[in-house]
Structures are given as structure tokens and as C-alpha cells.
Amino acid sequence: MKYIKFLLTGVLFGVVMSKAEIISWFRIYEMFRFDAFHMYGIIGSAIAIGMIFVKYTKRKELCCIEKKPIEFKDKNLSVPRYLIGGVIFGLGWAMTGACPGPMFVLLGHGVFSMLIIIVSALFGTLLYGIVKDKLPH
Amino acid sequence: MNFISQPWPWYVAGPLIALVMIILTMFSKSFGLSANLRTMCSIGGAGKRVDFFNFDWKSQIWNLVFLAGAIIGGYIAANYLTSSTSIALSPNTVASLASLGIENAGSTFLPTEIFGLDALSSFGGIAYLVVGGLLIGFGSRYAGGCTSGHAITGLSALQLPSLIAVIGFFIGGLIMTFFILPIIL
Numbered sequence: 001m002k003y004i005k006f007l008l009t010g011v012l013f014g015v016v017m018s019k020a021e022i023i024s025w026f027r028i029y030e031m032f033r034f035d036a037f038h039m040y041g042i043i044g045s046a047i048a049i050g051m052i053f054v055k056y057t058k059r060k061e062l063c064c065i066e067k068k069p070i071e072f073k074d075k076n077l078s079v080p081r082y083l084i085g086g087v088i089f090g091l092g093w094a095m096t097g098a099c100p101g102p103m104f105v106l107l108g109h110g111v112f113s114m115l116i117i118i119v120s121a122l123f124g125t126l127l128y129g130i131v132k133d134k135l136p137h
Numbered sequence: 138m139n140f141i142s143q144p145w146p147w148y149v150a151g152p153l154i155a156l157v158m159i160i161l162t163m164f165s166k167s168f169g170l171s172a173n174l175r176t177m178c179s180i181g182g183a184g185k186r187v188d189f190f191n192f193d194w195k196s197q198i199w200n201l202v203f204l205a206g207a208i209i210g211g212y213i214a215a216n217y218l219t220s221s222t223s224i225a226l227s228p229n230t231v232a233s234l235a236s237l238g239i240e241n242a243g244s245t246f247l248p249t250e251i252f253g254l255d256a257l258s259s260f261g262g263i264a265y266l267v268v269g270g271l272l273i274g275f276g277s278r279y280a281g282g283c284t285s286g287h288a289i290t291g292l293s294a295l296q297l298p299s300l301i302a303v304i305g306f307f308i309g310g311l312i313m314t315f316f317i318l319p320i321i322l
Contacts, residue, residue: 050293084279087305127271
């Protein structure tokens with residue numbers, strides 16, 4: 001039962017991603033062509049609200065529901081890792097119009113060609129794990 | 138109720154995605170979907186051979202449950218909350234796609250030329266999806282996150298690495314959209 005809240009939050013996420021057409025290949029293509037404000041409005045407003053929340057909880061040292069204080073772990077700075085990794089991810093994102101969330105939400109829509117993308121993404125992740133130590137980080 | 142079945146505008150969707158991140162943060166979890174791919178590799182036994190997958194994946198069960206919820210959410214939205222699957226795309230986008238051989242862009246939720254059964258019956262069609270998936274899986278783990286983890290969670294917390302990653306996402310996305318898709322579509 002302790003997982004039910006995550007299931008319900010996931011349902012909310014899946015519904016929003018669907019209803020705002022964020023999981024549509026067309027919307028991603030349109031975004032990368034800068035033809036519409038839709039995706040920028042979604043990402044921008046989500047970040048703006050997220051920033052206010054993070055700032056507020058940090059200042060108030062707000063404690064949470066789980067008794068552990070909310071922490072925001074700082075990531076280690078590395079340009080090649082985030083830039084090269086980001087470019088590779090971006091190529092795949094624009095190609096399939098799906099990221100690791102939408103590819104599963106679309107399964108719920110009955111788009112079974114997503115299974116090919118999901119299995120390939122698992123192999124991509126596996127491949128990274130294998131060659132990780134040889135890559136610049 | 139009419140509002141529910143219409144496509145939701147950005148000013149409804151953006152705050153709701155922020156709400157998802159805030160709920161997870163309140164439960165001391167980090168909003169990030171691509172971590173699930175690593176968890177699934179671990180569950181599949183990759184940890185025995187590759188150190189990167191040798192971690193306590195049970196700590197990530199909540200995220201897999203979240204993902205299961207996302208699939209259910211997709212099912213609910215597609216079957217009960219949507220009156221029409223057409224998308225009001227920008228006319229520029231529709232024209233650009235027509236020139237690439239994707240007709241009537243926006244009349245369906247996804248381009249059937251890429252995701253339909255015909256595409257799955259050709260080697261090129263399958264190769265397209267496989268290459269795309271490999272790039273997503275490899276790139277998101279190399280960059281340490283995807284759109285949810287870096288663009289939403291990371292930028293909200295003013296993380297410079299996330300900004301670099303998001304700039305990378307856009308460099309890759311623009312190269313694909315403007316230089317590679319015109320060749321391969």
C-alpha cells in the first residue's frame with residue numbers, strides 16, 4: 001500500500017502527458033522547428049513553478065511527509081559528460097519523439113511499436129554501462 | 138466536462154507537471170524517468186557482469202510503480218478522456234512534414250509513416266525505431282538524466298550540469314530535425 005501514492009502520481013503524469021500532446025511525435029518535431037509555443041510554455045511554466053518551490057523549501061528548510069528533510073543533491077560539474085550525453089539523447093528524442101517517460105505512456109495508448117523503442121533503449125542503457133569507464137566524464 | 142476531453146493548453150499542463158515533481162519531492166523522491174531503464178537492466182541481471190548495474194534496485198521500486206501508473210494514465214486518457222486524436226499543429230510544421238513525405242500531419246496522434254504497421258514490416262522502419270531507442274537509452278544514462286530529470290527537476294534546482302545537458306538535448310534535437318530527418322524520412 002505504501003506504493004499507491006506513486007501509482008496515482010504516475011497516473012496523473014500519464015494523463016497530463018497525453019492530454020497536452022507532449023507524447024506526440026508531431027509536437028516534438030514542431031518544438032524543434034520553433035513553430036509553436038506549446039512545448040516551451042509547458043516546460044517553461046513547469047520550471048518556473050518548480051524553481052519557486054525549490055527556493056521556498058530550501059529557505060524554510062521545510063520538512064516533508066517522509067520525515068527525511070528534502071534535499072536537492074548538487075550534481076558534479078562536467079562539461080563533456082552532460083554535453084555529449086545530452087546531444088546523443090537529443091538525437092534520439094527528435095527521431096522518436098519520445099523520451100523515457102512518453103515511450104511508456106504511449107504503450108498505454110496501445111502503440112505497440114513503442115516496445116521496439118523500449119527494448120532498444122534498454123540495450124542503449126546496457127551499452128553505456130559496459131563502456132562507461134572508457135568515456136570522458 | 139467538455140474541458141477534459143479537449144486538448145489541454147500549456148498553462149494547465151506545465152503547472153501539473155510541476156505538481157508531479159513537487160509531490161515526488163515531498164515524498165523524498167527525485168522525479169526522473171530514465172533511471173527506470175537502469176533499474177530494469179539491473180532486474181534483468183546486468184549487475185552480475187557490469188558494475189554500473191550492481192546497485193540496490195529495490196530502492197527504485199517506487200519509480201517503477203510510478204511508471205506503471207504512467208502507462209495506466211496513458212490508457213485512461215486515450216480511452217476515456219479524449220474526443221479527437223487530431224492535433225492542431227502549426228501550419229508551418231504541417232507544410233514542412235508534407236515536403237518530407239509525411240502527409241496530413243496532425244490528423245492522427247502519431248505519424249503512421251513511423252509508428253504504423255507498415256513501418257514495422259520494413260527493415261528500414263524497424264531500424265529507425267531501434268536506432269532511436271539506442272540513442273535515447275545511451276544518451277540519457279551518459280548525461281545522467283532525461284527531460285524530466287534534467288530539464289524539469291535539474292533546472293528547477295538551478296543545477297548548471299542540467300543546463301548543459303538541456304543545451305545538449307537541443308543541439309542533438311536540432312541536428313536531427315534540420316539535417317538528418319530530411320535525409321532519412
